[in-house]
Amino acid sequence: MMNKVFVDGERGLNLIYADTLRGMNRSMTKLPATDTTFHGIIPGKAAMPLGRISLDVVFGSPDNFRCERLDFEVVNWPSQYHVVLSRVALARFMAVSHYAYLKLKMLGPDGVITVSGNFTHSDNCDKEFHKIYESFGMHEVFEQLKASTGLEQSPVAKNPAHQPEFNKKADTKEVQVHPTDPSKTVIISTSLPPA
Template identity: 25%
Template sequence: MEKLGIKEKKKLLPNRTVFHGIVHGLSCPLIGKIKIDVQFGDKTHFRCEPIWFEMKMSGPKGIITIAGDYQKSLTCAAASSRLVESLVIAEEKHLLDRAVAMASEQPTIPSDPKDAEYQGSFQPAMETKKIALDPAHPE
């Protein structure tokens, strides 16, 4: 922060990002994040944009700097993608198995609703009156 000319720590905002596995057995939160104006281009053609930066994290022996490895990142991303896909497939199979189990528990409904053996769970609360919906077809 000092090298960037930022002297006020109050400009740092809290950040919820946490790294795991960098310090063995511990999780390490970032120091914070800050918005800094960055100028792109040259003296004649330039643009200034505010950009959020996440500040480094502190470790047992001072500030920790992490160097990236793009090949390893791609490998990890592909592996996690396969893991997520397998978890989604497993969850969908579980839901399908539940639906099949629920369907097999349902009583079969006869094709003729007037079937004497079939006893539906619906019972009218009071006396009912039969009304023909279509006079041309009273049945």
């Protein structure tokens, strides 16, 4: 059972991560080749998947489920997700997604199957993404720096300057927005320049 699945209804490729396959005890040797190339993942370079794999994907419960065979591009990148399902997967399952409610619905043999997400879980995945994104592709940059400078250590990140705390009373003011009705006001920043 995978509990970190990202549904991307705008993309046309299903992705599965090498770590996910390792966790499933699936061999990645002799994967069929693929002609897919990814751009914008590693800065300045094209990235290639390890290959392609077909897997059965099941939604629902033992008494009401749908199973379809999907093709996945196998990628060896760090990710907070197990797989990414595309619009192709949604079409195959004839599923309807509602991103605001984190719901996925599809017809099963005994009625509608509803897959519900969790907002806290989703938020944690988003936070993990930002940690991964900051370092993604940087090991290649560090290798290039090491080769050109001979230094073994990566550059030290600068600590951000101290940001003052926001104080509503000191940092905002109330401004009347209606010329004749003093009850109609808005609160704006005191550091905004005059119009």
